[in-house]
Amino acid sequence: MTDQNLRVGPGLQIVLAFSIALPSGQVLDQADETDPVTLELGDSQLHPNLEALLIGLEVGTQAKFSVPPEDGFGYPDPTNVYDIPRVEFADDMDLAPGLVIGFTTPTGDEIPGTVVAVDEEQDQVKVDFNHPLAGENFVFEVSILAIKGH
Known part of the structure; x- marks a missing residue:
């Protein structure tokens, strides 16, 4: 009604x-x-x-x-930016700055993370979990x- x-x-x-x-x-x-x-x-x-x-x-x-x-x-929190080992991502995933990926938290919530940088030498992907x-x-x-x- x-x-x-x-x-x-x-x-x-x-x-x-x-x-x-x-x-x-x-x-x-x-x-x-x-x-x-x-x-x-x-x-x-x-x-x-x-x-x-x-x-x-x-x-x-x-x-x-x-x-x-x-x-x-709010404002970006620098503690919400993480370096994640490249092996944590699918081999065929084209990781490029600006790509938004859905991550599952330990509690089962889905949160977006934005790829900020890919360090090929260190095999690390910098991901920003601040709201876009x-x-x-x-x-x-x-x-x-x-x-x-x-």
Whole structure:
């Protein structure tokens, strides 16, 4: 059941279209109105800092937020960059700077890592596990298409 008077808040399903773009206009992630995202606050589909921007919005609201690093994905942490032995990767994997690879943590979570450098002499691959938008300003545009109560 959709209630047009509801505002985005905990315990409600939200149907939205969104885009995340760099200030240059390069779109990094999006879901348009023909294929929107349905989520509940806190379900980990959307970063908590972005969820916080949605609280209180109503159905039909279109909003655009300029998000600095401290309100988005934070700043890069140099301790999140690791040298991993080349043998840990598939032999046929073309490891090049910029390649994003999914890694499984010891707890079973899937996290992305970005190849920063490949040291052939040392047989090491430098991988950055910071969020790709850490340290970046970006623009978050959202349209609230529906809010459903439980």
